Amino acid sequence: MTAAQETAAYDPSNVFAKILRGEMPAHKIYEDDETLAFMDIMPRGDGHSLVVPKAPCRNLLDAPPEALAAVMRTAQKVARASVAALGADGVTVQQFNESAGGQVVFHLHVHVIPRFAGVALRPHSGEMANQEVLAAQARTIAAALAT
Template sequence: MDETDTACVFCEIAAGRQDTGRVLFEDETTIAFLDHTAVTPGHTLVIPRAHAADIWEISAEGAAAVMRTVHSMAARIREVLRPDGLTLFQANRSAGWQDVFHLHVHLVPRRAGDHLTRPWVASVKGDDELAAVRALLATPLER
């Protein structure tokens, strides 16, 4: 899939061919727009203009550009909507709950007592279990 693949709805938005009335911000590398399936008022999506299916496909530079726009939009949401909090959500592949396969970050303005709930229940892990996973993951990162 290339950066303007017509099969990708987010590529269509980035190219200005669809849903342009929802766009809040755009620059050379990213675009922010209101989610048409918003779970709260102001629910915003930030995407890279160039198609990248998920976090494993986008370059480090592309991911940084997306996060810069996320940061700016978070500030704007805070300034204008004054939410009690903000949930950021980014999913990868079907098993990770991704449903549009163009990398995107959700910015969900939150109010105390709103209808949203956590999707999992955390539980404390033992030192042995954490040590085993650490042994697998704690290696020098390639950049």
């Protein structure tokens, strides 16, 4: 780790921490004692969701192994449900660490993006998706998890 990474502390005011505390809204897909999965408001593809640990982890570099294991268990559940619910041909799972690695929100999170043959990922434009569309996708994926 670099000196900057070693001194970078977890910031409890990050947007995902606020979602976990119920201070900001999210289109929730799945929740258990250790994780929360919800729709990405700036999706790179239809059904793009995020899985976060409830533990205060900045990223992969400081997360305890138990939090990583919980996140990956939930990511697998959400990926399977997303593929089934949306009729996807595959799934892309991404995880970024520190600014140089592409991380924007400094709370550990995994992107689960259903993929459809011949459809490229949209660029990360910062443009928010239609909230009604995200809510409908969340309900569809959550329903697949419930079966």
